[in-house]
Amino acid sequence: MMTGQSVPSAGSQVPQNWNVHADVQRDLDRLEKWTNRNLMKFIKGKCKILHLARNNPTHQYMLGITWLESSFAEKALGVLVDTKLNMSQQCALVAKNTNGFLGCISRIVRRLRELILPLCSALVRPHLECCVQFWAPQHKRDMDILERVQQRATKMMKGLEHLSYEERLRELGLFSLEKRRLRRDLINVYKCLMRGYKEDEPRLFSVVPSDRTRGNEHQLKHRRFSLNIRKHFFTVRVTALCGDLVEAHCNFFSLTSVKKNADGL
Helix, strand or coil: CCCCCCCCCCCCCCCCCCCCCHHHHHHHHHHHHHHCCCCCHHHHHHHEEEECCCCCCCCEEEEEEECEEEEEEEEEEEEEEEECCHHHHHHHHHHHHHHHHHHHHHHCCCHHHHHHHHHHHHHHHHHCCCCHHHCCCCHHHHHHHHHHHHHEEEECCCCCCCCCCCHHHHCCCCCCCHHHHHHHHHHHHHHHHHHHHHCCCCCCECCCCCCCCCCCCEEECCCCCCCHHHHHHHHHHHHHHHHHCCCCHHHHCCCCHHHHHHHHH
């Protein structure tokens, strides 16, 4: 269980009686009552508090009569999240696990691309890209750690050892992991925008008119933020990536067009 300090979005007004600590504790009390009614119980030793946001007072909470311990990092859906929302630990963990898979593959399979390539696609790449929109690496050293996994995988194939990494990718018809993340970001932007226009759902970002962009009358706009870490979030980083790829929603390009433009970047 992870709880922490919530902060209102930029531009919103904070009620005078707003007390996030009381709200979190109230929710925990409701959970405890729910388990009692349903004759269930939490394993409270596994319930931790993850304090997020800047200047967090690290308030302590109770679940029933038990004080919950604080934690510096916790896993959520397989992603390791720390208090600073720095994804270096997650990148190192993923690289370690995937290198282990590559070691197993190299010991039991001959160095034929017909064997190694499908195995890497099925066993290695999913770990490198699972929920990557959330934990995309923020620093070059983290990007390099992940990229070296694919470099090692392509070098395992017989006949490609003497080629550079870029040449091996071209020979195998693959993209670098960095480009795959960019491509996936653009595809998800398209899906979010089309879903928002069709179903009128709250948007993560919006398309706004602009007369300052060359060759494009519309651009993506993200919400304002005060934390530097926010610039790495999906909704912020994609606004700088899309640029000329964004058109007016009334004449929005197709998913095939998005993929084609992303492949050419």
